[in-house]
Amino acid sequence: MTADASAIPPLPAFDGRAVINGHRTAAIDGQTFDCISPVDGRVLTSVSRCGQADVDHAVATARAAFDSRRWSGMAPAARKRIMIKFADQILAHADELALTETLDMGKPIQYAKGVDVNSAANCIRWYGEAVDKVYDEIAPTPRTGLALITREPVGVVGIIVPWNYPMIMAAWKIAPALAAGNSVVLKPSEKSPLTALRLAELALAAGIPPGVFNVVPGYGPEAGSPLALHMDVDCIAFTGSTRVGKQIHVMAGQSNLKRAWTELGGKSPNIVFADCPNLDKAVAAAVGSIFFNQGESCNAPSRLFVEESIKDAFLEKALAMVPKFQPANPLDKSTVMGAIVDKVQMDNVLRYIGLGESEGATLVAGGKQALTETGGCYVQPTIFDGVTNHMTIAREEIFGPVLSVLSFTDTASVVEQANASIYGLQAGVWTSDINKAHGVARALRAGTVHVNQYDEDDITVPFGGFKQSGVGRDKSLHAFDKYTEVKTTWIRIDSPV
Numbered sequence: 001m002t003a004d005a006s007a008i009p010p011l012p013a014f015d016g017r018a019v020i021n022g023h024r025t026a027a028i029d030g031q032t033f034d035c036i037s038p039v040d041g042r043v044l045t046s047v048s049r050c051g052q053a054d055v056d057h058a059v060a061t062a063r064a065a066f067d068s069r070r071w072s073g074m075a076p077a078a079r080k081r082i083m084i085k086f087a088d089q090i091l092a093h094a095d096e097l098a099l100t101e102t103l104d105m106g107k108p109i110q111y112a113k114g115v116d117v118n119s120a121a122n123c124i125r126w127y128g129e130a131v132d133k134v135y136d137e138i139a140p141t142p143r144t145g146l147a148l149i150t151r152e153p154v155g156v157v158g159i160i161v162p163w164n165y166p167m168i169m170a171a172w173k174i175a176p177a178l179a180a181g182n183s184v185v186l187k188p189s190e191k192s193p194l195t196a197l198r199l200a201e202l203a204l205a206a207g208i209p210p211g212v213f214n215v216v217p218g219y220g221p222e223a224g225s226p227l228a229l230h231m232d233v234d235c236i237a238f239t240g241s242t243r244v245g246k247q248i249h250v251m252a253g254q255s256n257l258k259r260a261w262t263e264l265g266g267k268s269p270n271i272v273f274a275d276c277p278n279l280d281k282a283v284a285a286a287v288g289s290i291f292f293n294q295g296e297s298c299n300a301p302s303r304l305f306v307e308e309s310i311k312d313a314f315l316e317k318a319l320a321m322v323p324k325f326q327p328a329n330p331l332d333k334s335t336v337m338g339a340i341v342d343k344v345q346m347d348n349v350l351r352y353i354g355l356g357e358s359e360g361a362t363l364v365a366g367g368k369q370a371l372t373e374t375g376g377c378y379v380q381p382t383i384f385d386g387v388t389n390h391m392t393i394a395r396e397e398i399f400g401p402v403l404s405v406l407s408f409t410d411t412a413s414v415v416e417q418a419n420a421s422i423y424g425l426q427a428g429v430w431t432s433d434i435n436k437a438h439g440v441a442r443a444l445r446a447g448t449v450h451v452n453q454y455d456e457d458d459i460t461v462p463f464g465g466f467k468q469s470g471v472g473r474d475k476s477l478h479a480f481d482k483y484t485e486v487k488t489t490w491i492r493i494d495s496p497v
Contacts, residue, residue, distance in 0.1 A: 011103070012096065016047030016193070018054060018217060019200035021061040022210025028053040033219075035194060038106035038339040038346075039330055041375035047193055050218035055185070055226040058214040062156045062183035063232055065211030072153050072181040076132035083128025083179055085206035090121040093202060097167065097195055102330045105163060105192040106339030106377065107293055109331050120171035120199075123475075126459045127175035134480060139488075146491040151484040153181035154259065155234035158227040160220075160248070161196070162240045163189035163341050164296040164399070170196050172463070173237045176479040178203075178213065185233070186215045187224050189240075191341050193217040220244065228252060228260075235259040235483060239298075241397075242422070242468045261472035261482045263298070263464055265397040266425030269418035270301035270454060271440065273411075274309045276430040277452060283317040285428075285454040287403070291325040291337055291381050292455075295401035296345075298469075299426040301454055303387075303394055305414050308407045315364070315385060315405060322365045325401070327378040339376045340400060346377040349400030353382055356393040361404070362386040389417050397423070411436065415443045424466030428454045447473075 016035060017024040026032075031049035036042070048054070066072050071079070090097065098113035107116070139147035157177045161169040166188060177184050188196035193215075200215045216223050224244075228236050228251035236258055238248045245262035252260035270289075276282050289301050306314045330338030340346040346369065353367050366380030379401055387394050387404040394404050408414035418427060427446040431437050441449040447465040450456065457463075462473035472482050 011042075011044060012099070014045035014100070014194055015197065016045045016217065017197070018048040018050055018058070019197055019213075019215045020054070020058045021214065022204055027051065027218075028057065033190065035104065036342065037103045038342055038377040039103060039374075044103055044194070047190070047217050050187075050216040050223045052222075052226045054216050054218070055223055055230065058185045058216050059156060059158075059227075059230050059232050061211040062185050062214055065209060066153070066155055066183040070209045071178075071183065071212045074181070079179060079181065080128045080132050082207040083131070083175070084125055086203050086208065087121040087125035087128065089202040089206050090117060090124065090199070093198070094118075097198060099331075100194050100198065101167060101192075102338070104194045105166060105341055106330055108335040108338045110333050110335070111293070116165060116167045120167040123168070123171040123459055124175045127179040127479075130477065131179040134477065141490075143495065144493055146493055148489040148491070150487050150489065151180070151480070152487055154483055154485050155182060156232060157182045157184050157483055158230065158233040158236045159184060159186045160224050160227065160236070160238045160240065161186070161188055163191035164293060164298075166192045167195045167199065169239050170199060172474040172479070173239075174199075174213065177237070177483040178208065180480055180483045182235075182483055183212045184214065185227060186213070187227055188215065188217055190217065190219050191345075225251065229255045231256045233258055235261070237261045237472075237482060239263040239474075241265055242470075245470060259482070262470040263472070263474055264468060264470035265423055266298045266300070266465065266469055267303060267395065267397055267421045267423045268299055268301045268426040268428070268446070269303045269305055269421075269444070270428035271305045271408075271414055271418060271430065272307065272310070272314060273429075273431040273433075273436065274307040275432045275436075276310070277432045279310065279314065280317065281452075282430045283314060283321065287318050287321045287325070289454045290403045291401045294327075294337055294340055294379070295349075296341065296399050298397070298399075299448075299455070301426070301428055302398065302402065302404060303418070304403055304405045305408050305418060306405060308409050311405070311407045315383075318383065318403075319365055322381050322383065325381040327370050327380070337381065337401065339378050341377070343377055345399065346379060349379050349398060349402065352393055352396070352398045352400070353402060356384050356387070356391065356402070356404070359391045359393070360386070361391055361393060366401070389420055395421065411440065415440060419443075419445050422468040425469040426450065426465070
């Protein structure tokens with residue numbers, strides 16, 4: 001199957017203008033940039049190239065909306081009803097949003113609709129339903145005092161999200177931030193801005209007041225940095241690379257010491273012991289998880305550690321699965337691997353593949369650009385054997401469909417190797433030994449450890465990492481911690497009894 005450009009339907013009339021104060025608006029200086037589809041290289045639309053003046057306008061609008069209390073002062077149950085309507089609006093426009101996401105970012109349409117759209121709607125609905133069920137506290141003080149511990153919205157929240165899951169990453173942040181009563185200024189990635197802009201319109205249609213949810217597309221240095229440095233932004237939430245995440249923390253400190261929450265990179269180890277309860281299941285999870293979303297996932301299990309005694313059998317089964325993941329037309333409902341987001345990222349993935357070969361790893365599958373005749377950005381599913389932890393492909397996040405296979409002979413050494421990374425986002429353990437499962441899971445320095453599965457997920461559990469994989473947690477009730485301030489109100493009681 002090929003990515004036949006002729007199979008792309010007539011393009012919708014995409015609107016690339018910013019959304020500020022409830023209105024579509026061009027950048028103040030009139031600048032735009034082309035939004036190019038990685039499916040076949042065609043220009044989808046022109047997008048507002050927002051800069052400092054646009055960010056200032058959006059932040060001022062968000063601040064005015066917050067101070068007016070038209071959203072922040074609304075009863076939690078009232079915000080809940082609107083958030084649920086927002087989720088309903090997303091599902092009502094599922095086909096449109098899925099097509100937009102696929103054309104803009106390159107992922108297969110079956111996942112754009114079945115995973116991304118549904119997950120975004122579920123996230124927004126869940127936080128809407130949760131917000132009127134989160135109680136404040138009363139401290140166990142002496143009888144002469146009454147100490148109320150309450151949560152308040154932090155104020156204006158700046159949000160910067162990446163290009164790999166544009167709707168899901170936006171929802172993970174805007175949902176708890178909005179549900180808690182904050183106003184939001186969202187800066188989507190310039191590589192995939194279109195669904196974020198549409199979400200803002202759907203929020204307005206659901207009843208979220210103008211100015212509460214604003215979207216300013218643009219480049220990181222021109223729109224993202226002004227948002228992180230802005231003196232009237234109370235909190236900045238970022239998902240992206242560790243390199244940029246470090247800059248976000250510096251900017252937060254350089255400005256008003258705003259709260260900074262960063263979900264960053266990963267180089268997740270997936271450890272398969274010889275007593276794995278189901279080798280076929282372990283193979284399917286290892287291969288499927290690294291090639292899902294073209295490998296463009298921060299939690300992808302890109303370092304596969306297989307016990308030496310079963311490595312050959314494991315690798316044989318893995319290689320037999322590779323043909324299923326050959327890239328194809330993302331708009332074909334049977335496609336399971338689509339296009340890399342753009343040429344820059346594709347070239348970077350190919351560069352890492354070249355480094356793997358030059359540093360002595362054995363290329364056993366893929367390794368080449370695919371479907372060059374389409375004008376799109378496609379890379380073959382790639383597997384390296386004979387990888388060691390000192391190789392670049394085992395240390396640095398590739399963000400592409402590249403799996404590194406390493407072998408081990410004992411538990412202590414594989415835990416040491418797995419933890420020998422600057423990252424600590426996720427990990428996997430496959431074993432029939434319950435003691436080994438618990439022991440290794442506790443020893444691994446990662447925010448999530450999967451046992452005898454990989455990538456099972458639910459909105460009720462927190463997502464985030466250790467070490468340079470960032471700080472704070474998305475998802476679950478823990479996300480409210482990022483977007484609320486805790487206040488103590490101490491009341492003196494001079495009781496006559």
